Amino acid sequence: MPLTPSPRSVFGARLRLARLAAGLPQDKLGVKAGLDEGTASARISRYESGIHEPSISFAHRLADELGVPAPYFYAADDELAKLILWFGQLNTQQRKSLLEFASHIKSSS
Amino acid sequence: MPLTPSPRSVFGARLRLARLAAGLPQDKLGVKAGLDEGTASARISRYESGIHEPSISFAHRLADELGVPAPYFYAADDELAKLILWFGQLNTQQRKSLLEFASHIKSSS
Numbered sequence: 001m002p003l004t005p006s007p008r009s010v011f012g013a014r015l016r017l018a019r020l021a022a023g024l025p026q027d028k029l030g031v032k033a034g035l036d037e038g039t040a041s042a043r044i045s046r047y048e049s050g051i052h053e054p055s056i057s058f059a060h061r062l063a064d065e066l067g068v069p070a071p072y073f074y075a076a077d078d079e080l081a082k083l084i085l086w087f088g089q090l091n092t093q094q095r096k097s098l099l100e101f102a103s104h105i106k107s108s109s
Numbered sequence: 110m111p112l113t114p115s116p117r118s119v120f121g122a123r124l125r126l127a128r129l130a131a132g133l134p135q136d137k138l139g140v141k142a143g144l145d146e147g148t149a150s151a152r153i154s155r156y157e158s159g160i161h162e163p164s165i166s167f168a169h170r171l172a173d174e175l176g177v178p179a180p181y182f183y184a185a186d187d188e189l190a191k192l193i194l195w196f197g198q199l200n201t202q203q204r205k206s207l208l209e210f211a212s213h214i215k216s217s218s
Contacts, residue, residue: 007169007179053165060116068114069189070182076164079204080178080196086211087189094214095188101170101210102195104204 009050011059014073014081016048018066033061055073116185118159122170123182123190125157127175142170 019029026048030040045051047062054062056070063070069088075081087095128138135157139149156171164169165179169200172179178197182192196204 007165011165033165056116056120056162059183059214060185069184069186071183071189071193074154074168074180074183074213075178076169077178079208080193083192083196083211084189085206086215087192089215098211098214099188099192102199102207105207106195106198 006050007074008053010076011053011073012048012050014075015044015066018063018068018072019048022066024066029062029065032065033044033058054065115159116183117162119185120162120182123184124153124171126155126168126170127177127181128157128216131175138171141174142167147150159208 003068019026020061022029024032025041026044027037027041031037035043043052047054059073060070063073069084072081072088075084081097087098090098127134131138133141134150135153136146139153140146144152152161156163162164169179169184172182176197178193181190181193181197184193196207199207
């Protein structure tokens, strides 16, 4: 996925990836997130293409509908994006050990 | 840090924490990020209090000035916020082993 540097296009590309992974068409995602049926598809399309950007709270609603942590949309770095996605899929105990491991690595530097 | 649920106030609280950790007053941060001296302090104050929210690209500029990954600002979950911050402080090799550990945990679930 050739990420262009603009933060807004990063957002659009991540949104699109998460939507496709969830198997949702643009209109369905938009309606699930609370948009009118008539404008849902166009609005989501403009977010994905970077023409517009949603408010922070609407971005969180999209993230909730797609089952990804909202920060994922804003991660330009692919490794960080993957880490955020995976964090969202771990249970409480796994998250705890991931944090412990990260803390251990950080303090060893 | 008692995080209120609104995503915009999460952003403001994270921005404030990162700015204080960097030891920067609001006006200095604003000017470093490209705002006019006359409005810098008020603009940053409104972002921190959740009255306004910056564009995605300006949020990335603030993140760059504060030396934190932009996704940090959008993390409501304190553990995820910490993980994102720490990721930003790790070198390439450390990030790689963190990703490997996360992948290992994920596949063991």
